[in-house]
Amino acid sequence: MTERTVLAGMTLVDGTGGAARTDMAVVIDGAVIAEVGATDTVATHPSDTVYDLRGTTLLPGLIDCHVHLRSNAGTRPQDVRLWNMLTSTEEQTLHAAANAREALRSGFTTVRDTAGSLPEVAVKHVMDEHVLDGARVVASGLVGMTAGHGDMFCPATLDEKRMWPPADGADECRKRVREYARMGVDLIKICTSGGTLSVGDKTGWRNYTDAEIDAIVDEAHALDLRVAAHAHTRAGITAALVAGVDTLEHGSDLDEDLVELMLGQGTFLCPTLSISEFMTEHGAERGLVAEQLDKAELLRERRLASVRRAHRAGVRIIAGSDSSNTMRFGNHARELQLLHEQIGMTPAEVLVAATSAAAEALGLGARTGTVAPGKWADLLLVDGDPLADLSVLADRRRLRAVFREGRAFDPNAAEAVPGALASRHRTSSDPDRPTTARASAPAVAI
Numbered sequence: 001m002t003e004r005t006v007l008a009g010m011t012l013v014d015g016t017g018g019a020a021r022t023d024m025a026v027v028i029d030g031a032v033i034a035e036v037g038a039t040d041t042v043a044t045h046p047s048d049t050v051y052d053l054r055g056t057t058l059l060p061g062l063i064d065c066h067v068h069l070r071s072n073a074g075t076r077p078q079d080v081r082l083w084n085m086l087t088s089t090e091e092q093t094l095h096a097a098a099n100a101r102e103a104l105r106s107g108f109t110t111v112r113d114t115a116g117s118l119p120e121v122a123v124k125h126v127m128d129e130h131v132l133d134g135a136r137v138v139a140s141g142l143v144g145m146t147a148g149h150g151d152m153f154c155p156a157t158l159d160e161k162r163m164w165p166p167a168d169g170a171d172e173c174r175k176r177v178r179e180y181a182r183m184g185v186d187l188i189k190i191c192t193s194g195g196t197l198s199v200g201d202k203t204g205w206r207n208y209t210d211a212e213i214d215a216i217v218d219e220a221h222a223l224d225l226r227v228a229a230h231a232h233t234r235a236g237i238t239a240a241l242v243a244g245v246d247t248l249e250h251g252s253d254l255d256e257d258l259v260e261l262m263l264g265q266g267t268f269l270c271p272t273l274s275i276s277e278f279m280t281e282h283g284a285e286r287g288l289v290a291e292q293l294d295k296a297e298l299l300r301e302r303r304l305a306s307v308r309r310a311h312r313a314g315v316r317i318i319a320g321s322d323s324s325n326t327m328r329f330g331n332h333a334r335e336l337q338l339l340h341e342q343i344g345m346t347p348a349e350v351l352v353a354a355t356s357a358a359a360e361a362l363g364l365g366a367r368t369g370t371v372a373p374g375k376w377a378d379l380l381l382v383d384g385d386p387l388a389d390l391s392v393l394a395d396r397r398r399l400r401a402v403f404r405e406g407r408a409f410d411p412n413a414a415e416a417v418p419g420a421l422a423s424r425h426r427t428s429s430d431p432d433r434p435t436t437a438r439a440s441a442p443a444v445a446i
Contacts, residue, residue, distance in 0.1 A: 003047045004029045005406070007379075008039045008437035009054040013387060015355035015370040017348050020387055025437040026058060028377040031405035035373055042437045050437055056400055057385055059351065060371055061109025061378030062393070063358035064332045065270050066249060066320025069096035069113045069120055069137065070163075073329065083325050085158055093119040099329040100127055100134030105411045107393060108332050109378040109404045112138040112320070112362055114189050114228055114249065115150060117164060121184050136378075136404065138362050140189040140228065141180030143167055143216050148207045149191040149230060152198035170215035173208075177219040186363070188220040189228045190245070193236030196279065196295040197288075197326060203232050203295055210239055217243040226363060228270075232299060234258070241267060247318070247361055251310065252303040259313045268316050268361040271307040273338040274331070275322035276300045286326055307343050317345070318361045319354040333394040340390055347387045377406040 005028040012024035014036075025042040027035040035042055044050055072083045073095040084092065100123055103111050113120045116139055124137035144150035146166040154162045167176040177188055192213060194205035208216075220227045221244070229240035232252040240248060241261050247268040254262075254269075262269065279288060279296040288296075311317060321327065321335040336354055339345045345353070359369025368378045381400040384392040392398050399411035 002029065003049065004034065004045075005408075006042065006044050006048050006050040006437050007053055007058060007381070008042070008050055009052050010056045010058045010381070011385070012036070012371060013057060013059040013351060014372065015060040015351065017352045017356070020057070020385075023054075024058070026371060026377075026379070028379075028403070028406045031376060033371065033373055033375050033377050036371060039437045044437050053381065053400075055383070057382050057392075058371065059380050059382070059386065060355040060369055061380050061402065061404065062107050062332070062336075062354045063110045063112075063319070063362070063369065064103060064108050064135075064321050064323065064335070064354075065112045065247070065318045065358050065361060066114050066272050066322050067099070067103070067111045067329070067332075068115055068322070068324040069099050069111070069123060070116065071095065071099060071323070071325040071329070073098035073102065084163055085154065089119060093122060096120060096123045097126065097132050097134060099323070100137055101132070102329040103135040103323075103332060104133065104402060104404060104409060105413075106330050106332050106396070107380040107382075107399050107402050107411065108135050109380075109402065110136040110138065110359070110362070110364065110368060112140070112187070112228075114140050114230075114320075115142040115164070116140050116185070116189075117142070117180070118183055124184075124186075130407070133404075133407075133409065136368075138186045138364070139184075140187045141177075141183065141185040142189045142191075143173055143176045143180070144191055145208050145212070147201065147205075149193070149195040149198045149201065152194075152201045155199075168212075170211050173212050173215045174219045177216055177223065177225070181223045181225060185225065187226040187228055187246075188216060189230065189249075190216050190240070191230040191236075192240045193231050193233040195230065195232070196299060197292055197324075199289065199291055203299065204235075206235065208239070210243070213239050213243045217245060232303075241265065249320070250303065252299050252306050254306040254310050256309070256313075259310050259315060262310065262315050263313060266316070268318050268357070269307065269310050270318050270320040270361075271303065271339070271343070272320050272322040272335070273303070273307070273342060274335045275324070275327055276303060277334075277338060278327040283326070288326065304342055311343050311345060316357050316361075317343075317349075317353050318358045319350070331394075333390070336393060337390050347390050350390060351386065377403050379403040
């Protein structure tokens with residue numbers, strides 16, 4: 001029998017939205033969860049390592065559905081707009097890997113990159129193969145038009161530094177989707193309105209015609225790729241929803257008709273409240289220019305009203321921080337607090353948005369997002385009760401251990417390396433006598 005790890009005695013919040021269950025045990029066998037049950041009913045064997053975790057809470061590894069991995073992970077101040085222009089692709093890729101590591105140390109076992117290309121796919125592969133340790137990466141390819149939101153991150157005098165070469169016209173858009181599919185991306189990202197951090201455009205600018213959007217979504221779905229749409233305006237949201245995108249990012253101008261359309265189609269909403277708050281409160285000190293700050297301020301209240309309307313109607317909301325050059329990685333759990341404080345979601349609803357709903361939106365619902373047998377052992381162990389106080393998840397000192405596919409990491413170590421489960425304790429010296437997790441679980445600090 002292979003050696004297993006048994007986590008016993010803790011309170012379990014399983015990600016389904018159901019009530020917390022006390023005195024539970026979870027058996028980890030390799031990369032997957034083998035068994036979940038009451039501590040006194042889970043049988044253990046001599047080769048198992050058992051930990052008594054009374055006083056802690058175990059929940060699924062958290063998921064951030066909107067990040068930009070290729071961002072400055074260093075500590076030296078940098079111009080947030082020009083960093084991509086001044087930093088080589090090779091160096092940016094190393095920063096992306098460091099950001100995935102920081103996300104994992106923050107309790108987030110999966111992140112969805114929402115504007116990438118080959119470097120993000122490379123980071124995805126090295127994380128999946130455990131060449132480096134970090135969050136699982138769901139990688140996107142950005143298809144954007146000339147003078148679109150993505151394109152306007154690059155000054156016109158530096159065209160050779162464009163992160164995403166633009167695609168214009170339906171045929172060119174289809175080709176770009178196919179190129180991304182060949183790279184191995186997991187989804188396609190499009191923009192159907194202007195943005196706030198791009199410079200030189202307006203939020204209300206149309207991004208792509210209906211024919212171009214239809215071509216992108218049709219080609220992506222034909223290749224089994226989901227589509228995420230950045231959209232702030234009513235026109236941009238309408239175009240994205242009519243074309244059948246899978247997730248709506250930001251969604252700053254939803255009305256009742258558009259909410260009904262989302263409900264009918266099962267479209268997920270990723271509000272990204274954190275970046276809006278951060279830009280308003282800290283943007284100037286991070287070097288944002290007046291144009292960016294003004295656009296953010298104009299959108300902030302509209303977005304809050306829009307997301308509240310969607311939540312009241314029952315639209316499925318997923319958590320995404322928009323961690324990027326503007327808002328550094330590691331603060332992902334702030335989004336969860338804002339969904340509760342500003343939108344009125346209950347802590348249980350918020351945790352669903354960051355676990356099972358997020359996994360379903362990313363196409364990973366069969367493998368992660370809940371604590372259940374057969375799922376990847378993506379888990380977060382914390383001191384305290386996040387259902388009573390979501391700030392527990394934002395306090396690194398209260399994160400005891402994070403597991404990605406059964407590998408345990410110490411969130412408070414200097415590096416994201418295995419070590420959270422350093423001590424080993426056997427259940428019994430008698431190889432023929434199974435026992436229960438409660439009968440032999442020593443008190444062990446994780």
